[in-house]
Amino acid sequence: MKKYRCKICGFIYDDATQDVKFEELPDDWKCPLCGAPKAMFEEIVEDNLPKEEEEVSALEKEELRELSNYEISYICSNLAKGCEKQYLAEEQNLFLELADYFATKETTKEGSLEMVQKQFQEDAKLMNQAMDVATKCNDSGAKRVLTWAGKTSMMIEGILSSYQKEGIDYLKNTKIWVCDICGFVYIGEEPPKVCPVCKVPSFKILEVA
Incomplete structure (x- = not known):
C-alpha cells in the first residue's frame, strides 16, 4: 500500500x-x-541510499540577470509588507508606490495567469538559492521563513491551476482567506482553525474582500 x-x-x-x-x-x-x-x-x-556526491551550491549555478519590472514590483510589495510588520508607515508607503510604479511599466504579452505561474518558477529558484545559503549559515529563522514561502507559493500555484481548469466557477459561492503571517491562501466558507503552514490561530487568517 x-x-x-x-x-x-x-x-x-x-x-x-x-x-x-x-x-x-x-x-x-x-x-x-x-x-x-x-x-x-x-x-x-x-x-535509504546515502548521498555520496556533494551538491553544488545553487548560487554557483545561477547566473546574474536583470530583474523584470514585475519582479521588482513583487519585491517592493514584499518589502512594504515587512515595513508594515515593523510599524514603519513612511517606508511602507514608499515601497507601495514603487511597487505600483513598476507594475504599470510591465509590458509582457503573456496572459496574467501565465505570467504569475512563470514568476512562481523563478521564485522557486531564488528560494532554493536562499535556502542553500541559510543552511550553510545555520540560520534557523531564515530556513523557517523560506519553508513557509515555499509552501505558500505551491498552494497559490495549485489554486491558479484549478482556476484555469474551472474558470470563475471555482470561486463562486465561496470565500478567499489569507494568513496575515505567512501568506497561506485558503478557498472555503470558513478558514482552518490553525494555519497549516505557520500554525497561527484562525483569527490571523483574514478574509479577502
Missing part, C-alpha cells in the same frame, strides 16, 4: 486506512486539512 504526503501541510493519505486509493481519487479532490489540490501531494518513498 502506498502513502502520499501533502506538500503544504504534511497531511498523510494512507491507502491502507482509506476506503479509496489515492490514485483513484477524482482530480478535484482536495486535502481535508488545508484544501490543497490533489496535485500538491507526493508519494512517500523510502530512500
